[in-house]
Amino acid sequence: MEEYLNKVIHGDCLSVMKKLPDNCIDLVLTDPPYGIGESRKDNASRGKQRGGLKNNALGCSRDYPKKEWDNKIPTKEMSDEIKRISKHQIIWGGNYFVEYLENSPCWIVWDKDNGKNDFADCELAWTNYKTAVRKFKWRWHGMLQEDMKNKDIRQHPTQKPVELMVWCLENYLMKKWDKDRRPIVFDGFAGSGTTAVACKKCGCDYILVEKEKDYCDIIHKRLAQETLF
Numbered sequence: 520m521e522e523y524l525n526k527v528i529h530g531d532c533l534s535v536m537k538k539l540p541d542n543c544i545d546l547v548l549t550d551p552p553y554g555i556g557e558s559r560k561d562n563a564s565r566g567k568q569r570g571g572l573k574n575n576a577l578g579c580s581r582d583y584p585k586k587e588w589d590n591k592i593p594t595k596e597m598s599d600e601i602k603r604i605s606k607h608q609i610i611w612g613g614n615y616f617v618e619y620l621e622n623s624p625c626w627i628v629w630d631k632d633n634g635k636n637d638f639a640d641c642e643l644a645w646t647n648y649k650t651a652v653r654k655f656k657w658r659w660h661g662m663l664q665e666d667m668k669n670k671d672i673r674q675h676p677t678q679k680p681v682e683l684m685v686w687c688l689e690n691y692l693m694k695k696w697d698k699d700r701r702p703i704v705f706d707g708f709a710g711s712g713t714t715a716v717a718c719k720k721c722g723c724d725y726i727l728v729e730k731e732k733d734y735c736d737i738i739h740k741r742l743a744q745e746t747l748f
Contacts, residue, residue, distance in 0.1 A: 523726045524703070527715070527742075529735045532707025532728040536600040544605035544726070545702040546692045548714050550679055553612040554592040592616045597707075602647075605705060609687050611679065613645025625650045629683055633660035648691060655686050674737050675711035684717035693721055712738030719745050 520543055528535055598619035601608055609627065613620055627644040638660070657680050658665040664680070671680055692702055701724045706714040709729035715738065718725040729735050 520726075524724050525726075527709065527712070527727045527729065527735055527738045529730070529732055530728060531730055533594075533597050533600060535726075535728045536597075536604050536705075536707065539604045541603055542606055543703070544705040545607065546688075547601050547605040547608045547610070547705045547707070548684065548687055548692075548717075549601075549609075549706045549708050550611040550677060550710065550714075551593045551597075551708040552591065553615045553677075555615070593619075593708075595619045601707070607647055607691070609644050609646045609648075609691065611642060611644045614643045617645070620645050621647065623647060624652070626652050627687065628652065628654040629679075630654055630656040631660065632656055632658040632665075633663075636660075644687075646691070653690070655683060657683055657686075671713075674741070675734065678711050679713050681713055681716050681720070684713050685720055688717055688721045688723060692723070709738060710734055712741050715742055716745050 520539060523535070523539075592615055598616070601610070610620070613626075623645055625646045625648040627646060629642045629644070631639070631641060633640065659680055664670050665682070671678070688704070692704070696702055701722060704714065704718050704723045704725045705727075706725065707728045709715070709727040711734060712727060712729075715725045715727050719742070727738065729738065
């Protein structure tokens with residue numbers, strides 16, 4: 520497994536997971552496709568807001584690669600492999616495929632503080648932790664972000680804020696981490712690489728898998744700009 524650490528693997532996450540031993544990952548922190556057609560820009564407001572390639576209402580510095588990555592949810596086999604390789608899991612969008620997941624008392628609610636529109640007010644993450652439901656509030660609405668002085672560049676339609684992923688790591692993985700090694704985080708649906716950026720900020724090792732070459736290139740450029748490790 521050492522050959523995978525702190526790497527961005529261009530490939531299929533299921534194939535990669537099958538090469539990993541049981542319980543070798545401390546936390547799977549991932550945001551898989553929800554099967555709601557984001558790649559086809561089905562959302563009415565989002566379709567109106569996306570204009571040109573630069574300085575559009577979503578704050579993107581470039582147009583998104585045109586990929587059909589969100590036309591179906593992860594399979595049960597993927598869900599089973601995620602559980603097999605890892606001790607803990609935080610899976611954004613788990614409410615879209617709850618039939619593959621166990622009942623959990625600990626859901627994470629991300630309040631996007633995005634005002635009145637047809638976007639979702641919140642997003643949910645399923646976890647296998649045994650603590651209570653927790654909420655994280657971080658504004659994320661087009662050009663408006665919680666930290667306007669240090670804005671994230673939006674390079675993926677469903678990109679999460681770095682601070683959200685940092686919060687997940689700090690409050691679930693790192694809070695009681697007292698081992699003499701760095702924790703290992705896995706993200707099989709890497710997108711623009713936010714999980715890896717958060718890992719670098721928190722001092723975690725990571726394994727990222729992304730099937731689209733365009734996004735792998737984005738991740739490499741993004742990580743090259745992140746100096747903390």
